[in-house]
Each structure stands twice: as C-alpha cells, then as structure tokens.
Amino acid sequence: MNENARAPRLVQIADGLATAVAVSLPWSTSATSILIALWLIALVPTLDASSVRREVLSAAGGLPLLLWALGAIGMLWADVSWSDRIAGLSGFHKLLFIPLLLAQFRRSGHAKWAILGFLASSVVLLVVSWALVLTPGIPWRWRGHKSLGVPVKDYIMQSVIFAICAFGLLGQAAELWRVRALHSLALFLVALAFIANIAYVATARTTLVVMAVMFVLFAVRQFGWKGALGAALIGAVLTGAVWASSPYLRQRVS
Numbered sequence: 001m002n003e004n005a006r007a008p009r010l011v012q013i014a015d016g017l018a019t020a021v022a023v024s025l026p027w028s029t030s031a032t033s034i035l036i037a038l039w040l041i042a043l044v045p046t047l048d049a050s051s052v053r054r055e056v057l058s059a060a061g062g063l064p065l066l067l068w069a070l071g072a073i074g075m076l077w078a079d080v081s082w083s084d085r086i087a088g089l090s091g092f093h094k095l096l097f098i099p100l101l102l103a104q105f106r107r108s109g110h111a112k113w114a115i116l117g118f119l120a121s122s123v124v125l126l127v128v129s130w131a132l133v134l135t136p137g138i139p140w141r142w143r144g145h146k147s148l149g150v151p152v153k154d155y156i157m158q159s160v161i162f163a164i165c166a167f168g169l170l171g172q173a174a175e176l177w178r179v180r181a182l183h184s185l186a187l188f189l190v191a192l193a194f195i196a197n198i199a200y201v202a203t204a205r206t207t208l209v210v211m212a213v214m215f216v217l218f219a220v221r222q223f224g225w226k227g228a229l230g231a232a233l234i235g236a237v238l239t240g241a242v243w244a245s246s247p248y249l250r251q252r253v254s
Contacts, residue, residue: 022118061099
C-alpha cells in the first residue's frame with residue numbers, strides 16, 4: 001500500500017480513536033490514557049505544520065496553550081518539591097491536545113462522532129448514577145466509592161462532565177426550538193436530568209462556579225445582553241428553589 005492510499009486510512013483511524021477517547025472519558029482514566037497514545041500515533045503522520053500553526057494562532061487553539069503556559073509558570077511559586085510541581089502540571093497537559101483536535105476535525109469533518117460518543121457515554125453514566133441513588137441495594141463493582149451515585153472516577157469529574165453535557169444540550173435545544181419543538185423538548189429534559197444530578201447527587205464548588213459562567217455565556221449568546229438580564233433573574237429564582245430543596249447542595253457549598 002503506497003503513501004497516498006495509507007493517508008486516508010490513517011485519517012479514519014485517527015477519527016475513530018478520537019471518538020473512542022471521548023467515549024472513555026466519563027468512565028476510565030487508564031483507558032483514556034491508552035487511547036490518547038494510540039490516537040497521537042495515528043494522528044501525527046496525517047497533520048501538516050501549516051494546519052497546526054493556523055489553529056495555534058487562533059483564539060480557540062491558542063488560549064489552551066496560554067493556559068498551559070500559565071500553569072507551568074505558576075510552578076515557580078509553588079512551595080513543594082519539583083516532583084510535586086510537575087505532577088500538579090500534569091492536569092494541564094490535556095490542553096495541549098486541543099489545537100491538534102481542531103486541526104484534525106476541521107479537515108475530516110467528523111467532530112460530530114466524538115461529540116455524540118461523549119454525550120452517549122455520559123448519558124449511560126447518568127442513568128447508572130441515578131440507578132445507584134434510587135435503588136441503593138443493586139450490586140455494583142465499584143461501590144467502594146464513598147460518594148453515593150458516583151459509580152466511577154470521583155464526584156468532581158462526574159459533575160464537570162454532566163455540566164458540559166447539560167449546557168451543550170441546552171444550546172442545541174435552543175437552536176432546534178423553532179423547527180423541531182419535540183426534539184428540543186427531549187434535549188431539554190435530558191439536560192435537566194444532568195443538572196438535577198449535579199444539584200441532588202454529586203457536585204463540587206468548582207463545578208458550580210463553572211456552571212455560573214457557562215449560564216452567563218449561554219444567556220448572552222441566546223438572548224443578547226438585555227435578554228440575558230431576564231434569564232439571570234429566572235436563573236436566580238430556579239437556583240433559589242434548588243437551594244431550598246437540596247440539603248446536599250447546601251452541605252457541599254457551606
């Protein structure tokens with residue numbers, strides 16, 4: 001097989017592996033790490049320097065690199081050993097993959113595969129989480145977790161994943177409302193299930209801050225600045241209702 005025939009095959013493999021990474025994210029850190037390594041092996045030979053440079057110079061691709069650089073600079077002020085500093089920076093390394101993902105899917109047009117795969121995997125996790133809460137007697141291999149309703153990983157990661165899915169679904173529901181009202185309503189209800197899980201089952205202070213920022217951005221994008229004020233009032237009322245009805249949320253915040 002010559003180089004010209006091999007390149008399209010590698011592109012398809014890289015797209016499939018990127019989707020597999022997205023599917024594994026809500027469930028397994030080990031599987032995600034292995035799949036990322038395989039994805040890079042398949043992806044790098046298919047990229048050219050000009051496409052990567054274009055993404056790095058864009059806001060979407062350059063900002064993650066800037067955040068990684070700020071994290072690296074922040075190590076200089078840490079009062080722990082260098083091994084601990086480097087270990088702390090490891091959480092930022094995933095930001096380095098964003099320009100590569102942008103270059104990959106701008107070329108292949110298969111970003112929807114990864115998005116839908118991540119969403120479907122997260123919905124399965126959501127169902128399992130609610131099942132463990134509503135029927136605590138059912139067996140589960142990873143029931144050694146201290147947090148009820150958190151079948152894998154930890155409550156911070158789960159709540160962040162659910163927040164991303166919730167606002168992604170809300171944005172899609174808003175776009176579909178005028179043309180496919182039933183589809184829009186279905187997406188809204190799934191988003192509501194994600195948000196309810198965050199409010200009543202597992203959340204973290206960091207997630208709540210991220211959700212507040214995402215709500216502002218969502219409201220401004222959908223309704224403009226004036227409409228965002230009305231949306232903020234509605235959001236404040238709903239937040240108050242959730243706060244009053246969720247002892248778990250009050251305990252986590254206090």
